[in-house]
Amino acid sequence: MSTIAAPSARRVLADVIPHPSSRVRAFAVDAALVVTGALVVAAFAQVTIPLWPVPITGQTLAVVVVGAALGSRRGAAALTTYLLMGLAGLPVFAEFTGTIATVAKPSFGFILGFIPAAFLAGWFAERRWDRKPWLAFLGFVAASAVPFVFGIPYMALVLNVVTGGSFTFWQILEFGLFPFIVGGLVKAAIAALLIPGAWALVRAADRAKRD
Numbered sequence: 001m002s003t004i005a006a007p008s009a010r011r012v013l014a015d016v017i018p019h020p021s022s023r024v025r026a027f028a029v030d031a032a033l034v035v036t037g038a039l040v041v042a043a044f045a046q047v048t049i050p051l052w053p054v055p056i057t058g059q060t061l062a063v064v065v066v067g068a069a070l071g072s073r074r075g076a077a078a079l080t081t082y083l084l085m086g087l088a089g090l091p092v093f094a095e096f097t098g099t100i101a102t103v104a105k106p107s108f109g110f111i112l113g114f115i116p117a118a119f120l121a122g123w124f125a126e127r128r129w130d131r132k133p134w135l136a137f138l139g140f141v142a143a144s145a146v147p148f149v150f151g152i153p154y155m156a157l158v159l160n161v162v163t164g165g166s167f168t169f170w171q172i173l174e175f176g177l178f179p180f181i182v183g184g185l186v187k188a189a190i191a192a193l194l195i196p197g198a199w200a201l202v203r204a205a206d207r208a209k210r211d
Contacts, residue, residue, distance in 0.1 A: 010126045012071040013195070016202055030074060037066040037078030038085060041114070042092035050095075053106035053155060054176050057094050060147065061187035063114045064140045067121030068130045068195045075118035083111055104162065106175075109154020113147030120146055130195045137192035144184045152176045 014033050019026040040062050047058035067075030086098040093102060093111070102108050124130065124139030156172045159165040167175070 010071075012122065012125045012130070013069040013198055013202070014071060014074060033070055034074055034078045034081055037070055037075065037118075038082040038092070040066055041079065041082045042085070042090075045092065045094045046096060048094050051179060052175075053159065054110065054151070054180075055094050055107070056180065056183060058187075059094070059114065060117075060144050060180075060184060061191055063118050063147075064121040064143050064188065064191045065194060067118030067143060068125040068136070068140070068191065069198075070118075070122060071126055072119045072122035075122035076115050079115040079118045083115065086111070104158065106155040106158040107151070108158075110147045110151035110176075112154070113150030116150075117143045117146035125195070131199050133192045133196050136196055137188055140188040140191045141185065144188050148177060148180075 014030075017029065017033075019029050041059055044058035044062035049056040063079060066078050069075075070078060082092060086093045086102060087100050089098050089100075091098045094107075102111070121140060121143035124136075124143070129135040129139040152172060155176045156167070156169075159167050159172070159175075
């Protein structure tokens with residue numbers, strides 16, 4: 001067994017896991033990591049505070065943690081897998097839902113935004129921002145903001161065009177942004193403790209092996 005080849009500046013937590021030297025087996029390990037990441041997001045999606053039209057969930061925390069732990073490409077792949085699982089009918093979205101009809105929900109744009117959010121969290125991690133809590137926090141706040149870039153316009157489209165509403169821009173922000181700001185900062189802070197903490201454990205284990 002050998003650790004996957006990765007430059008130290010691009011190494012993320014998933015690269016600590018031993019990978020087989022065989023490319024096929026190494027791919028299987030990466031695929032398992034991607035599926036596991038999708039399932040972690042699915043589990044956190046069930047931590048829900050119901051709100052209309054977009055519930056508060058634990059997904060954002062899971063998205064940035066999965067992205068940082070797996071890296072940009074595997075993180076984005078994990079969230080793409082999560083999206084496809086839900087659209088295929090598996091109950092992985094909030095409140096154990098999952099159907100192609102989710103695309104008509106005002107909240108679906110946020111789920112789309114999870115993919116680039118995970119990629120960005122992984123991109124920061126590949127540049128070692130995940131080693132120090134304050135840098136990790138800045139990166140994770142930036143990644144946490146990405147779903148809103150997709151989610152708010154999509155929500156406005158569904159509410160005002162698809163369903164014929166007449167909500168103002170300010171009302172859209174009241175629905176899809178303001179209730180999530182404090183929680184988003186808290187979740188970014190939690191992730192900024194978890195990921196650097198995991199790296200501290202990795203370094204401690206490496207020192208123990210050398211001693």
